[in-house]
Amino acid sequence: MSKPEFVTVARLGDIPVGEGRAFEYKNQVVAVFNEGGQYRAIDDMCPHMGASLASGHLEDCIVVCPWHGWSFDTRDGAWCDNRRIKIDVYEVRIVGDEIQVAAVVNESLDENELRDQPDLTVDADRKSDKSPANNSGSVDSLEQEND
Numbered sequence: 798m799s800k801p802e803f804v805t806v807a808r809l810g811d812i813p814v815g816e817g818r819a820f821e822y823k824n825q826v827v828a829v830f831n832e833g834g835q836y837r838a839i840d841d842m843c844p845h846m847g848a849s850l851a852s853g854h855l856e857d858c859i860v861v862c863p864w865h866g867w868s869f870d871t872r873d874g875a876w877c878d879n880r881r882i883k884i885d886v887y888e889v890r891i892v893g894d895e896i897q898v899a900a901v902v903n904e905s906l907d908e909n910e911l912r913d914q915p916d917l918t919v920d921a922d923r924k925s926d927k928s929p930a931n932n933s934g935s936v937d938s939l940e941q942e943n944d
């Protein structure tokens with residue numbers, strides 16, 4: 798399994814403590830939260846009706862969707878009403894003052910199309926695996942990166 802590739806989405810200080818910000822790539826938006834200096838990233842789009850979770854209320858690692866109140870655990874993406882249902886979680890690391898999120902390869906895009914994007918490099922080995930870079934990051938890897 799290849800290592801996930803990270804993309805810088807923000808710098809330390811860009812996301813206030815207790816808040817989230819959405820960062821857009823070509824075909825995905827990731828919500829990055831600053832929880833007391835620990836950063837976590839999940840899919841920004843609420844699976845209910847598509848609200849941006851980055852603007853939701855964040856408390857004790859739980860973000861509440863601003864539209865209808867569905868809540869999600871930012872540690873593992875679990876929907877709090879049924880923890881077996883999860884949204885995508887992305888690996889986060891801090892390098893210097895940069896907040897970096899593992900890049901996600903959208904399998905619906907042509908590989909050559911992805912290669913042309915300056916901020917996203919395709920690793921063909923990663924397209925079909927379930928590494929954190931392909932939306933299934935683990936809580937452990939998130940915590941290790943942020944310790």
Ligand code: FES
Nearest residue numbers: 843845846862865
């Ligand atoms: S859009 Fe998020 S709870 Fe309805």
